Amino acid sequence: MSPPLAALRGVRVRYGERTALAVEHLGVERGEILVLLGPNGAGKSTLLRILTLLEVPAAGEVAFEGIPVTPAERPRWRRRLACCFQEPLLLNATVLANAALPLRLRGVARHEAEARAFAWLERLGVAARADRRAAKLSGGEAQRVSLARAFALEPDLLGLDEPFAPLDPESREPLQEEFLALQRERGMAAVLVTHDRAEALRLADRVAVLLEGRVAQVGPTAEVFTRPASEAVARLVGxxxxxxxxxxxxxxxxxxxxxxxxxxxxxxxxxxxxxxxxxxxxxxxxxxxxxxxxxxxxxxxxxxxxxxxxxxxxxxxxxxxxxxxxxxxxxxxxxxxxxxxxxxxxxxxxxxxxxxxxxxxxxxxx
CATH class of the missing domain: 2.40.50.100 (RNA polymerase II/Efflux pump adaptor protein, barrel-sandwich hybrid domain)
Structure with missing residues (x-):
């Protein structure tokens, strides 16, 4: 049996005297959407930052394809990852320049980077905004650009920290459906942070419930929602x-x-x-x-x-x-x-x- 694409083992994160995260083991399989579900302050975003190598835990390790990531290997693995956040983090530049920037930073020639980025802007319905300044975009358009930028990198693992939360329902649900279709088409793994159980039901292959910095339950979505492992999990999943x-x-x-x-x-x-x-x-x-x-x-x-x-x-x-x-x-x-x-x-x-x-x-x- 092959190892998961990514895994946390014995991870601890401390802020002062407080243990913010304590995860013995959590894996992400190739091609799946794993949703991290929990209330505010449960450690979801911290877990995602560690899994995507944006933060180093106080203890424990992150492994990709069964191999622990050493400090020397972190840059190589980071190039196989991409992230989208609740705030799209777009620069004061054109939409196309924003979408192409990560490719340029990875050494891709400008013409090729812009061609790849434009193709993903088209897929996500914002190519007509390619020459517009990012500051002029609506919230839904900005998040589409953020997703296009991430997909253009063709990552093995995509981390998403509540990217749909700021959007109104008319923008949120279509974008979720487009994201799901593109993720399935590309076969990439994704880890999505949310406190919205409807979003978890709609998008997740598996759900990991986080409570007070610990994984309270992890399993297929239907199992977690219909067979919660504790009273606290039951209340969280409705x-x-x-x-x-x-x-x-x-x-x-x-x-x-x-x-x-x-x-x-x-x-x-x-x-x-x-x-x-x-x-x-x-x-x-x-x-x-x-x-x-x-x-x-x-x-x-x-x-x-x-x-x-x-x-x-x-x-x-x-x-x-x-x-x-x-x-x-x-x-x-x-x-x-x-x-x-x-x-x-x-x-x-x-x-x-x-x-x-x-x-x-x-x-x-x-």
Whole structure:
């Protein structure tokens, strides 16, 4: 089995007495998009700077293709990397000069550098701005130039530190789709820093969740979002229904639990008698009118409750329920109208056992 394209091993970063980053191992595979997801201050940008050789850790090593990068080898490896940042960092020059500059700095003749840069400006839809001063660009145009500049280098690994965050939705989503198409076409690896879980879902092949400078979980995107490794990860990825219960029966990975006076079926590997957390994503909860209690359904779990709050969530509504414990569902406005949802409305919250993920409750929560 070949080693990952890039890897961190035993990395530590300290700012004064504070350990800002402590990563035992994290690899980036060829051709994948690895998203570093976490709240502000979690160490995402620091990790990216170390991985792209812009910062030297206090301890540990960075390896490319299984070979540790020595100080003497850093310049050679840096030439195989490129970065885009939240601020595009364009010089007071023309768009074409900005896009061609890294190639010129690497010794590429001016004519060839400008031809390669112009081709990428075309691919990203800003070639018509090639002779314009960079200061005259909109935010979306400037970020397109920044991406064109990075792609023109044809890097093995592209680092992106929240490059889409400053853009309005009308600019952000098309640019994300174009970036994704170009990344797939070129087959390059990319590491993207974000605190936006929708962005992670849209772009990531794998997600590494960072909390307080440590990798709390890493894995395929769907696995991290539906099978979070801890309560903290669950809340970060939006699985915000977290029910406390006790395992009554455990049979071949299917658990029966007592939760707030109800019997709940879920998947997990806990033992009978263990205290547990049952984790649910809001999109996995379906609401029925209270009058349909007891109706046959493929969903094994039916919790009666009342609407506590209705909160807008873009095109959907976030419905917070009191089912003896807090449960959250996402519904369309049409469904909410059909169910007559309002504060105090009685409903049945249903969900499949396969959608409920169980973790041991290791200690009482504050």
């Amino acid at each position: 699985a915000d229904t977290i029910l406390e219960g006790t395992v009554l029966e455990s049979r071949g990975g299917l658990l029966t639990l007592e939760v707030a006076g109800h019997r709940v079926e879920a998947v997990g590997s806990l033992r009978t008698g263990e205290r547990a957390l049952v984790i649910l994503r809001p999109e996995d909860v379906t609401l029925l009118p209270a009058s349909e209690a007891g109706r046959p359904s493929s969903a094994r779990n039916h919790l009666p409750g009342r609407v506590a709050r209705l909160l807008p969530a873009g095109p959907l509504l976030r419905v917070q329920l009191n089912c003896g414990a807090p449960v959250t569902a996402l519904v369309t406005h049409a469904s909410a109208a059909a169910l007559g949802l309002a504060e105090g409305t009685g409903v049945i919250a249903t969900f499949k056992a396969s959608a409920a993920h169980c973790l041991p409750r290791l200690a009482p929560r504050p």
